[in-house]
Amino acid sequence: MNNKIKTCVIGSYPVLTDAMELMNGYFNGKEIPWDKYIQYAVSDMVNAGLDIVSDGQTRDPFIQIFTRKLKGCRIRARTEIIGKVEYNAPITIKDQKYARSLIPDDKELTGVLTGPYTLSKSCIDLYYNDEKDLAFDFAHALKQEAKVLQKHVDMISIDEPFFSNEIPDYGKELIEIITKDISCPTRLHACGNVSDIISELLEMPVDILSHEFKASPQIFDAFKDYTFPQKICLGVVRSDDTRVESVEEIMDHTKKGMRIFGEKIVQLAPDCGQKLLPRDVAFQKLKNLVKVGEKING
Amino acid sequence: MFSFTKEQEILEISGTKIGGQPGVYPTVLFGGMFFKGEPDCETAEKYLNNMLDLSKRTGNPAIPDFFIRKEEYIEEITNFIERVLPENQPFSIDVTDPQVKVRILECLHEKNFLSRTIYNSIHVGITDEEREALTKYTPEMAIIVAFNPKDKSPDGKIEVLENGAHLTDIGLLDISKNLGIKKILIDTAALAPGDNTGAAIAAIPVIKEEYGLPTGCAIHNVVEKSKWLNDFESARKTVDASSNVNISLFGGDFAIFGPIGNADIVFPTVAWQDILISEYTENYFGISPDEHHPRRKLF
Numbered sequence: 001m002n003n004k005i006k007t008c009v010i011g012s013y014p015v016l017t018d019a020m021e022l023m024n025g026y027f028n029g030k031e032i033p034w035d036k037y038i039q040y041a042v043s044d045m046v047n048a049g050l051d052i053v054s055d056g057q058t059r060d061p062f063i064q065i066f067t068r069k070l071k072g073c074r075i076r077a078r079t080e081i082i083g084k085v086e087y088n089a090p091i092t093i094k095d096q097k098y099a100r101s102l103i104p105d106d107k108e109l110t111g112v113l114t115g116p117y118t119l120s121k122s123c124i125d126l127y128y129n130d131e132k133d134l135a136f137d138f139a140h141a142l143k144q145e146a147k148v149l150q151k152h153v154d155m156i157s158i159d160e161p162f163f164s165n166e167i168p169d170y171g172k173e174l175i176e177i178i179t180k181d182i183s184c185p186t187r188l189h190a191c192g193n194v195s196d197i198i199s200e201l202l203e204m205p206v207d208i209l210s211h212e213f214k215a216s217p218q219i220f221d222a223f224k225d226y227t228f229p230q231k232i233c234l235g236v237v238r239s240d241d242t243r244v245e246s247v248e249e250i251m252d253h254t255k256k257g258m259r260i261f262g263e264k265i266v267q268l269a270p271d272c273g274q275k276l277l278p279r280d281v282a283f284q285k286l287k288n289l290v291k292v293g294e295k296i297n298g
Numbered sequence: 299m300f301s302f303t304k305e306q307e308i309l310e311i312s313g314t315k316i317g318g319q320p321g322v323y324p325t326v327l328f329g330g331m332f333f334k335g336e337p338d339c340e341t342a343e344k345y346l347n348n349m350l351d352l353s354k355r356t357g358n359p360a361i362p363d364f365f366i367r368k369e370e371y372i373e374e375i376t377n378f379i380e381r382v383l384p385e386n387q388p389f390s391i392d393v394t395d396p397q398v399k400v401r402i403l404e405c406l407h408e409k410n411f412l413s414r415t416i417y418n419s420i421h422v423g424i425t426d427e428e429r430e431a432l433t434k435y436t437p438e439m440a441i442i443v444a445f446n447p448k449d450k451s452p453d454g455k456i457e458v459l460e461n462g463a464h465l466t467d468i469g470l471l472d473i474s475k476n477l478g479i480k481k482i483l484i485d486t487a488a489l490a491p492g493d494n495t496g497a498a499i500a501a502i503p504v505i506k507e508e509y510g511l512p513t514g515c516a517i518h519n520v521v522e523k524s525k526w527l528n529d530f531e532s533a534r535k536t537v538d539a540s541s542n543v544n545i546s547l548f549g550g551d552f553a554i555f556g557p558i559g560n561a562d563i564v565f566p567t568v569a570w571q572d573i574l575i576s577e578y579t580e581n582y583f584g585i586s587p588d589e590h591h592p593r594r595k596l597f
Contacts, residue, residue, distance in 0.1 A: 019465045020396065020423035022447040027394055029490040029523045032447070060448065061464055074453040077460035077469075 005265055007286075007293035008052035008233070010189050010210065011112035011159060012273030013041040014282050015058050034059060038095055042102045044279070048286035051293070052108040052155065055092065055099035057273065062114045062159060063122045066091055070141050072127065079123040085137040087144035096152045110187075111153035113142050115160030116174045122162075132170060139177040150184045157187040157210070159273075164192030167200045176205045187233060191272045195222035202228040212271035214238050214245075214253060220260050232257070232264045235271035236292065237285040242277060244284045250292045258296075268293050300503070300549065301583050304510040309481040311439045312388040312414045314359045315588070316483065317512035317551050321579030323588050324572045325546045326514075327353075327565060328363040328390060328418075329558035335367045337374050342558075343382050349561040350384070356569035357592040360561075363390045363418060363554060369398050376405050390416035390441070396423070400431040407435040418554075419443040419485060420474050422458060422465040432477040440479045442470045444501070445487035450494035452501035455486055456508060471509075483552060486515040491524045502550040513549075517541045518556030539563035543571040569595075 015037045025032035041056025059065060067073040069091040072083035092111060100109050116138035120131055128134040146156055158178060163171065179186045187208035193216040194201060201209055210233035211219050234257045237245045245253075250268075257265055268289055274282040301319050308317045316326045329349050331342050346362055353360035362383070364375050379389060391406070393399045406412050417432070417440040432440075444455035446463045460469040474482050484505050488498035498515045505513045521527065521538040530537075542553040542564055555564045569592035576593040579585040587593045 017465055020425070022465070023421050023423035023443075023445065024394065026421075026443075026445045026447070026487065026489070029519070031493075064448075064464075068449060074451075075449060076453055076456045 003263065004051075004297050005293060006051035006108070006267050007290050008050055008110060008267050008269045009045060009054050009286070010239075010269055010271075010273050011054050011057050011110075011157065012062060012275035013044065013054070013056035013058070014275050014277055014279045015040045015056065016279065035098060038098055039102060042099050044283050045286065046103055046107060048283055049290035049294070050107070050286060052110050052267070053099065053103055054110050054112055055095040057112060057275070059095070062112075062273065063119060066114050066119060066142070067123065070138075072137075073123065081123050081125045081127045081134060083127055085134065085141055087141040090148050091145050093148055093152060096149065100152060108154035109152070110155045110157050111146075111149040112157050112159060113146060113149070113178065115158045115163070115188075116142055116178070117168065117171060118160050118162040132168070135168070135170070135174055136177070139174045143178050146178050146182055150182050153184060155185045155187060156182060157189055158206070159189045161191050163190040163197065163201070164194050167197050171200065172203050172205070179205050189233070189272075192216065193218060195219055198222045198226060202226055202230065204230070207231060208233050208266060210267070210269065211235060212239075213257060214271045215240060220256065224260065230264075231266040232261050233267035233269050234261070234265050236268050237270050237289055239270045239272035239274050239277065242281050244281060245288060247288050247291045250288055251295065254292055254296060299578050299582055301579065301585070302503070302507050302510070302549065304507050306506065306510045307512065309439065309483070309512055311416060311481065312386045314361070314388050316359070319579070319583075319585055320546070320549045321576045321583070321585045321587060322591075323551070324356075324358045324591050325542075325550070325568050326359045326361060326552040327561075327568060328361045328552060328554040329561050329564075330363045330365060330392065330554070330556055331558050332365045332367075332371070332375065333557055335365075335371070337371055337378065339374065339378050339382075342378065345558040345561070346382060349558055349565075350387070352561050352565040355595075356565045357590050357595055358565055358569050358572065360565075361388055361390055361416065362558065363392045366391060366393045366398055366402055367395070369401050372398070372402055372405050376402075376409055376411070379411065380409060386414070388414045388416060388438075390418045392418040396425040396428050399428050403431045403435040403437070406437070412436065413438050415439070416441060416483070417479075420470060420479075421445055422447075422462055422470070424466065424473060429473070429477060432479070436478045439481040439483065440474055441483045441485050442474055443485045443487050444470070444505070450489055451497050452486075452504040455497070455501045455505065459484070459505075459509075482511055484509070484511050484513040485554070486513060488515045488517045488520050491520055491526065495520050499544045499548050502545065502548045506549055512551040514545050514552035514554065515550070516554035516556070517544060518554065518560075522556065535560065535563060539567045542568050546571045546575055
C-alpha cells in the first residue's frame with residue numbers, strides 16, 4: 001500500500017428495489033436480472049469519487065447473502081441451521097465480477113464477507129447445539145469463498161458487528177482461518193463502541209481495522225494506550241444518521257484521527273454499511289468524504 | 299397418505315368452504331375468465347354455466363376467476379357478474395395492474411360485492427395505494443402469492459410470508475392481516491418449467507403444516523409455458539388437467555386451473571382424485587368427507 005489515504009465503503013449501499021417489476025417477471029415467466037441494482041450502487045460510489053468501491057451488497061441483508069447459499073442453512077423468518085454448514089458454490093463472486101466490469105481501471109474493489117461469529121450469532125441453531133462448532137464451520141465455509149474472492153478483488157473486508165458485544169476466546173482463530181494465506185489485504189470491520197475490546201481486536205490477523213470512530217469517538221482514546229501493527233480505516237460519517245456531515249466537519253474529524261494514528265490511517269469510510277440511509281443521503285455523505293480525501297491527499 | 303399435525307383453518311365465503319385436513323372438503327377449482335383481455339360475455343356465460351353445472355355434478359366448488367387487464371373492462375365485467383352469476387356465487391378478481399386493482403375494489407364496494415370477493419392477489423409488489431384501497435374496501439378473502447424472487451424453494455415461500463424477503467416492510471401475512479383481511483389463502487407460486495417448478499407442489503404441505511391456512515397454486519401456468527409439451531401437443535390438455543391432481547394429492551385445497559374452457563376435463567379429474575384421497579383418509583385416519591364431497595356422489 002502507498003501512503004495515499006483511500007476513500008472507500010464498508011459494504012452495503014441503499015438501492016430501491018422495484019418489487020412490482022419482479023412480480024411482473026413472475027407473471028410473465030421471465031427472470032428479472034438483478035444487475036441494475038448492483039449498477040445503481042456501484043455507479044453512485046464511482047460517481048462520488050471513491051477509490052475503493054463494493055458491489056453494494058444489494059441482494060439481501062448481510063446475513064442472508066451468505067446463509068442463502070451455504071449448505072446447512074435455510075431462511076424462513078430468520079436463518080435456521082438445519083444441517084452441517086458447508087461451502088456449496090461461490091456466493092458473492094458473480095456480483096463482484098459484475099461490479100469489477102463497471103468500475104474504471106484506477107478504482108479498486110473490496111469483497112465483503114460477513115464474519116463467522118456474526119453469522120453464528122444471527123441464526124437459529126437447530127442442528128449443532130454448540131455455538132463454537134457452528135462458528136468454526138462458518139469460518140471454514142467463508143475461507144472457501146475468500147480463496148475464490150481474492151482473485152477478483154483488491155481487498156477482503158470481514159464484517160463482524162457481533163464482536164462489539166463480545167469477542168469469544170476463539171474469535172482470533174475464526175478470523176485467522178479466513179485470512180491465512182490470503183494474498184490480498186484484509187480488513188476487519190467491527191462497529192459499535194469497541195473501546196473495551198481494543199486489546200483483543202489488535203490481536204486479529206488482518207491488515208486493517210475498521211471502526212465507527214464518528215459515532216463512537218471514545219474509541220480514539222481507547223487506542224491511545226497501544227502500539228499495533230494494523231492500519232486503520234477511519235469511520236468519518238455516520239451510517240445511522242440522515243444528517244449529512246459537512247466537508248469541514250469530516251475534515252476536523254479526520255485530522256483528529258491523523259493526530260492520533262498518523263500514517264496508520266490508510267482509509268476513510270462511512271462508519272458502517274449505508275444500506276439503511278436514503279440513497280441521496282448516502283451519496284452526499286460519500287461525496288463529502290471524498291472531498292476530504294482529496295484535500296488530505298493534495 | 300397424510301394428515302397435518304397443525305390445526306387446519308376452514309374458511310368460508312358465501313357458502314363455499316375451503317381448507318381443512320385432506321379428505322374432508324373437496325378441492326375448490328378456480329376457472330379463469332377473460333384471459334385475453336377484452337370481455338366476450340356471450341361465450342363467457344356459456345362456459346360459466348357449464349362450469350357451475352360441473353360443480354354441481356362433481357361436488358367440487360367452482361370459483362370464476364375474472365381477469366381484468368384494463369380499467370376500461372371493469373364496468374363490463376362487473377355488470378357481467380351482477381347479471382349472470384348466481385346471487386351467492388363467490389368469485390375472484392385476478393388483476394396485476396396496481397391502478398386497476400384500486401379501481402376494481404372501489405367498484406366492487408359500490409356494487410356491494412365485497413362479501414363474495416376473493417382478491418387475487420397480494421404479493422411483494424403491493425403498492426401504498428393498493429394497501430389504502432384494501433383497507434378502505436376490504437374483500438372477504440384474499441390470495442397471497444408466495445413468490446420469492448430470491449429463493450424459489452418451499453422455505454423461500456415461507457420467508458416471503460414471514461418477512462417479505464426484505465422486499466416489503468413486513469411479511470405478506472402481516473401485511474394482509476394489517477389490512478383487515480381475515481380470510482387468507484396461500485398460492486405457492488408455480489414457476490416456469492425447469493425453474494424449481496416442483497417447489498410449488500412441495501410447498502403445499504410445508505405451508506399447511508406451518509400455518510394451517512388453505513393452500514394451493516396455479517400449476518396450469520407451468521404446463522402452459524412448457525415448450526417440451528410442443529412435441530406432445532395432443533397430450534397438452536390432459537397433462538394440464540391432470541397436473542392439478544398434484545395439488546389435492548399433496549394436501550392442497552384449491553387449484554387455479556387456467557382457462558374456464560378446461561373445466562370439462564379438470565372437474566372430473568380432480569373430483570376423482572378427491573374421491574381417492576377421501577377413501578384412504580377415511581380408512582386410515584377416520585376422516586369423513588363433507589356432505590357435498592365428490593365421494594358422496596358415489597354413495
